[in-house]
Amino acid sequence: MSSVPFHYVDLRAFCYATEDEKRVEDALRTFLPEEFEIDRVVNAGHHGDRIVVLSARVERAxxxxxxxxKLSDLAEWDRVLAELDERVDDNNSLFLRLDKQAAFKGSAELGPGITFRAKVEAYPAKHETAVKNARETFEELAEEAGESGSAGDAGGEAA
Known part of the structure; x- marks a missing residue:
């Protein structure tokens, strides 16, 4: 992928009192470059329980x-592409929710736990242009995932 049609990507996960903060951080790090800085903010829930918000903003191309x-591992590309118009808001931000448990195990799946928000480049800054740019990038990622998946499967076939 040569060009990146995103100004930045924000990743965020909540660590609740019942969770191990190190494990939640490891889940978030599944998507981040090595030794990337993660911001940590401690909050209190409605009943006084401790909630730690872990977040990172990725800006360099x-x-x-x-x-x-890391997202290219998603098995649900058809669903993401079908829902892309709804996943890009009026501010040209693209949203995905990624499964925290799967991320902790090193894989990317849609699900609860990690919020992915990417600001889509769009000139002119219109919803349709942002969706088109995001679609082109995600179709390329889905294609790459399909190629790597089929290459791995081909070696296991019997003659």
């Missing part, structure tokens, strides 16, 4: 490419 390469 190489780092954004790294995050996107």
């Amino acid at each position: 190489d780092d954004v490419r790294h995050v996107l390469s």
Whole structure:
């Protein structure tokens, strides 16, 4: 992927009192470049329980490419592409929710736990242009994932 049509990517996860903060951080790090800085904010829930918000903003093009390469493992590309118009808001931000448990195990799946928000480049800054740019990038990622998946499967076939 040569060009990156995103200004930045924000990743955020909540660590509740019942969770191990190190494990939640490890889940978030699944998508981040090595030794990337994670911001940590301690909050209190409605009943006084401790909630730690872990977040990172990825702005450098190489780092954004790294995050996107981790997303290429998504099995649900058809669903993401079908819902893309709803996943991009009026401010040209694209939203995905990624499964925290799967991320802790090193894989990318849609689900609860990690919020992925990417500001899509769009000139002119219109919803349709942002959706088109995001679609082109995600179709390329889905294609890459399909190629790597089929290459791995081909070696296991019997003659």
